Amino acid sequence: MSIKLLGKVLIKSTIEVKTGMRIGGSTGGLKIGGVDLNVITDPLGRPYIPGSSLKGKMRSLIEKKQASNDANFWNKRDRQGNIVGHECTNSNSYTKCPVCKVWGILGGNEISVPTLTRIIVCDTYLDTSSITDEMKENLELEWTEVKFETAINRITGTALHGSLRQAERVPAGARFKDSEIIFNVFEESDKDLLKDVFVAMELLEHDYLGGMGSRGYGRIQFKNVEVYWNTRKDYETGNIDLKPERKINNGWDIPSKLVQNFAFLKSKLI
Numbered sequence: 001m002s003i004k005l006l007g008k009v010l011i012k013s014t015i016e017v018k019t020g021m022r023i024g025g026s027t028g029g030l031k032i033g034g035v036d037l038n039v040i041t042d043p044l045g046r047p048y049i050p051g052s053s054l055k056g057k058m059r060s061l062i063e064k065k066q067a068s069n070d071a072n073f074w075n076k077r078d079r080q081g082n083i084v085g086h087e088c089t090n091s092n093s094y095t096k097c098p099v100c101k102v103w104g105i106l107g108g109n110e111i112s113v114p115t116l117t118r119i120i121v122c123d124t125y126l127d128t129s130s131i132t133d134e135m136k137e138n139l140e141l142e143w144t145e146v147k148f149e150t151a152i153n154r155i156t157g158t159a160l161h162g163s164l165r166q167a168e169r170v171p172a173g174a175r176f177k178d179s180e181i182i183f184n185v186f187e188e189s190d191k192d193l194l195k196d197v198f199v200a201m202e203l204l205e206h207d208y209l210g211g212m213g214s215r216g217y218g219r220i221q222f223k224n225v226e227v228y229w230n231t232r233k234d235y236e237t238g239n240i241d242l243k244p245e246r247k248i249n250n251g252w253d254i255p256s257k258l259v260q261n262f263a264f265l266k267s268k269l270i
């Protein structure tokens, strides 16, 4: 199998938070006046969406979808032996696997063919103008709100002792701008795999990003999606740009429309 770059698809979007979102940080309680469970922030102290969180969530949603067609798909176990997901362990399964080809594998297995990850998901930063003055009046912290969360004993229905925690979250209405997902096309058949990226975006809109999803946290929507295609030749001639003629999504600016019209989008990848 020969691997050469045919081109790159760039998917730009705005991510809008529909219900308070908590992607956990690591400094909880260490900051002065810090809350118990803080959100991850950039060097300017603003919440952001790490590309690894978004990529990991998209992968797990596609894995779940794939597993519903194939009972043996989930094969990866943690140290305790619990099934935690899927990862190909040999070349034969890898060359046919839509998940590992797009989202990558960790190595340390016996795959002898090239295993280049197709997708790159970038960090996405807060559009500070989306936190309006009116919203700020109701926020406990500069960009975020603080909720008290308890762990409930399911049998007695009472709060577990000592379980009251302050949880920081990004408020509904916040937007993260210029989200970028890059999809590398290395072989003709990769063009079909792009569809799963849009399907993952769709699935995520009906799931959650970050923690406490079962409590209703972390609903998001992708808006103003723009899809651009640049060929290898465009890169070789220094001719890459976000030019209107490179935009191939034809006005379809949400994930479901991109899935519906995928055949058209694919036909533009030449």
Ligand SMILES: [Zn+2]
Pocket: 086, 087, 088, 093, 094, 097, 098, 099, 100, 101
């Ligand atoms: Zn796989």
